[in-house]
Amino acid sequence: MEDPKDLIDEAAKLLSVSDPALVPARIRRLKADQKRALKSAALAWETVHSLTDAQRGERPAR
Numbered sequence: 001m002e003d004p005k006d007l008i009d010e011a012a013k014l015l016s017v018s019d020p021a022l023v024p025a026r027i028r029r030l031k032a033d034q035k036r037a038l039k040s041a042a043l044a045w046e047t048v049h050s051l052t053d054a055q056r057g058e059r060p061a062r
Contacts, residue, residue, distance in 0.1 A: 005020075012020040015027070 008020045008023055011023045011027075012018075015023060015030075017023060017026050
């Protein structure tokens with residue numbers, strides 16, 4: 001099993017943070033960014049499908 005300090009140091013390098021103590025905050029930020037991106041993609045998907053369905057007369061656009 002790897003040393004936890006080595007894992008944190010490697011994570012810091014991969015996340016481009018200079019201080020290993022910043023790793024947890026950076027991970028939280030990445031998770032929040034991912035959540036926002038997924039919500040945005042879902043909204044875009046629904047909007048496009050709503051508009052194309054409306055063009056075909058299947059349901060009204062919102």
